[in-house]
Amino acid sequence: MPAFLDISRLTIAFPKSPVPVLSDVELQIEKGEFVAVIGHSGCGKSTMLNVVAGLLEPTLGGVVLDGREIAGPGPDRAVVFQNHSLLPWLTCYENIKLAVDQTLKSSMGRKERHEWILHNLGLVRMMHAKDKRPHEISGGMKQRIGIGRALAMKPKVLLMDEPFGALDALTRAHLQDQVMQIHNDLGMTTMMITHDVDEAVLLSDRIVMLTNGPNAHVGEILHVDLPRPRDRLALANDPRFVNARAAVLEFLHARHTNPALEAA
Numbered sequence: 363m364p365a366f367l368d369i370s371r372l373t374i375a376f377p378k379s380p381v382p383v384l385s386d387v388e389l390q391i392e393k394g395e396f397v398a399v400i401g402h403s404g405c406g407k408s409t410m411l412n413v414v415a416g417l418l419e420p421t422l423g424g425v426v427l428d429g430r431e432i433a434g435p436g437p438d439r440a441v442v443f444q445n446h447s448l449l450p451w452l453t454c455y456e457n458i459k460l461a462v463d464q465t466l467k468s469s470m471g472r473k474e475r476h477e478w479i480l481h482n483l484g485l486v487r488m489m490h491a492k493d494k495r496p497h498e499i500s501g502g503m504k505q506r507i508g509i510g511r512a513l514a515m516k517p518k519v520l521l522m523d524e525p526f527g528a529l530d531a532l533t534r535a536h537l538q539d540q541v542m543q544i545h546n547d548l549g550m551t552t553m554m555i556t557h558d559v560d561e562a563v564l565l566s567d568r569i570v571m572l573t574n575g576p577n578a579h580v581g582e583i584l585h586v587d588l589p590r591p592r593d594r595l596a597l598a599n600d601p602r603f604v605n606a607r608a609a610v611l612e613f614l615h616a617r618h619t620n621p622a623l624e625a626a
């Protein structure tokens with residue numbers, strides 16, 4: 363049986379560029395899996411996510427989600443970007459409402475949608491700020507609303523492109539814990555781009571390591587053999603966590619060094 367999310371022989375070449383950014387990328391993600399994609403800057407991580415989001419067309423190969431070939435953006439995939447994409451003139455509640463009305467209006471009545479928006483505000487612990495506008499809340503809170511909005515769309519896949527990359531370390535840890543908790547509760551299929559090795563190990567079932575571009579492809583996949591729920595403090599000295607971390611660091615810094623630093 364084909365995987366829930368099946369990225370097959372994916373090749374992306376941008377116009378005016380002689381060599382493809384990504385070449386023959388193969389990745390199969392099962393329903394409910396949390397997969398992190400890691401690799402050096404510029405290797406093509408966001409390009410890969412954008413293809414799954416339907417924002418970019420493959421040059422060769424393709425992506426099939428739940429048996430359907432992806433041919434453009436759709437409500438079955440919700441994306442959380444590094445910088446929140448909330449509409450500044452709408453409150454937190456209204457930002458989520460807009461997405462819910464666009465995706466679920468045909469299947470849910472008005473009252474049910476209202477309850478659903480509140481439920482998702484609660485899921486990201488932002489009920490207290492439902493009537494605030496984005497400029498009135500912190501960066502971490504904006505990302506929480508972005509995640510709540512994505513989940514409220516009931517996507518088949520949650521796509522996150524460095525969702526915590528712009529946050530300070532403490533806020534980032536807090537949000538990672540929240541996303542872990544939500545994933546434990548909902549089991550949403552998730553593909554997350556990250557630069558942060560600890561974050562990848564803590565959150566993921568598998569870590570997909572891309573080689574350097576051009577012609578980047580999947581170099582290695584690490585299964586993170588850590589039981590859930592996971593606790594960052596308890597894991598800090600757990601040999602399984604330490605070994606997984608070392609394996610990713612070895613891939614990134616010994617076998618596939620950062621081309622940008624090499625060129626400097």
Ligand SMILES: Nc1ncnc2c1ncn2[C@@H]1O[C@H](COP(=O)(O)OP(=O)(O)OP(=O)(O)O)[C@@H](O)[C@H]1O
Nearest residue numbers: 376377383401402403404405406407408409410575
């Ligand atoms: N629209 C585009 N047109 C031409 N080249 C592009 C386009 N988008 C991305 N690229 C190039 O493709 C390569 C991969 O970019 P991408 O943003 O996917 O990398 P990344 O791994 O996500 O990088 P980072 O970790 O720094 O965000 C880069 O060399 C980039 O310059």
